[in-house]
Amino acid sequence: MFQIEVKDVYKSFKDVHAVKGISFAIHPGEFVALLGPNGAGKTTMVEMMEGLKKPDSGEILLQGKNWQKNEKELRSIIGLSLQETRFSDKLTVFETLRLFASFFRLGEERANEIIELTGLDSKRKSMVGTLSGGQRQRLALGVALLNTPQILFLDEPTTGLDPNSRLDLWNILKELKDSRETTLILTTHYMEEAESLCDHIIIIDEGEILKEGKLEELLDENSRNLDELFISLTGKALRENGNVML
Ligand SMILES: Nc1ncnc2c1ncn2[C@@H]1O[C@H](COP(=O)(O)OP(=O)(O)OP(=O)(O)O)[C@@H](O)[C@H]1O
Incomplete structure (x- = not known):
């Protein structure tokens, strides 16, 4: 059975057509960008896959179940970390994890495991307000992992991080991948992130899938990396005013 099935999904905000007929399917344990x-x-x-937004039309199934009928069950199998995850600056790292753990009826032991997993040991007593961007992202990932989710959603997990912090986070995710127990969906505009972490890459532009597949299936002699592939698909340059856009 597929872990996730997205079937012909559409979503508009007034006259903005944000998602225009997207379909794909993901196997258990896959890492998808x-x-x-x-x-x-x-x-x-x-956000539609996470049950936070409702599609205008189409269907989304996680483990064969939809959000309308199975919200409680689906909440218990997913983990998510939002682009702007906010924590209280006045709690320590440990207190934050203990608080979120309590929402899942988990104890201090799980909070401690997550501190170790995310390499935040030296920061366990630090106030969240004093963390660097990379440490905060690791904390957000840790919170998303508390309930040992079968499906993990990460929205731009490394945006704004320096290269070292990005590598730290990738290493945590690679360990998770090796355990083969979690399916990961991440959004990114860093092609290196998609290339180094994900088995399955879905290239989206203007609400539609341009191409999807394994990295090696996507590339050929004309498109030797995702950068070149994107240009060949859209005619758009990836860099504008010196900023990497993809
Ligand atoms: N709540 C909303 N109200 C109106 N328009 C929205 C809303 N959310 C998203 N949009 C629009 O839908 C389109 C898709 O936005 P979305 O945030 O899904 O893109 P994205 O690929 O995640 O971009 P980014 O990488 O910048 O986060 C954009 O044109 C955006 O302005």
Whole structure:
């Protein structure tokens, strides 16, 4: 059975057509990247999969179940970390994890496991307000992992991080991948992130899938990397005013 099935999903905000007929299917344990430039529709798509937004039409199934009929069950099998996850600056790292753990009826032991997993040991007594961007992202990932989710959604987990912090986070995710127990959907506009972490890459632009598949299936002699592939698909340059757009 597929872990996730998205069937012909549409979503508009007034006259903005954010998602226009997207379909794909994901197997258990796959690491999947939704890759595309700003405004492509990635967050809208992922928020519909997370049950936070409702599609205008089409169907989304997680483990064969939909959000309308199985909300409680689906909440218990997913983990999510939002683009702007906010924590109280006045709680320590440990207190934050203990608080979120309590929402899942989990105890301090799980909070401690997560501190170790995310490499935040030296920061356990630090106030969240004093953490660096990378440490905060690791905490957000840790919170998303508390309930040992079968499906994990990460929305731009490394946006704004320096290269070292990005590598730290990738290493945590690679360990998770090796355990083969979690299916990961991440949105990103960093092609290196998609290339180094994900088995399955879905390239989205203007609300539609341009191409999807395994990295090696997507590339050929004309498109030797995702950068070149995106240009060949859209005619758009990936860099504008020196900023990487993909
Ligand atoms: N709540 C909303 N109201 C109106 N328009 C919205 C809303 N949410 C998203 N949009 C629009 O839908 C389109 C897709 O946005 P979305 O956030 O899904 O893109 P994205 O690929 O995640 O971009 P980014 O990489 O910048 O996060 C954009 O044109 C955006 O302005």
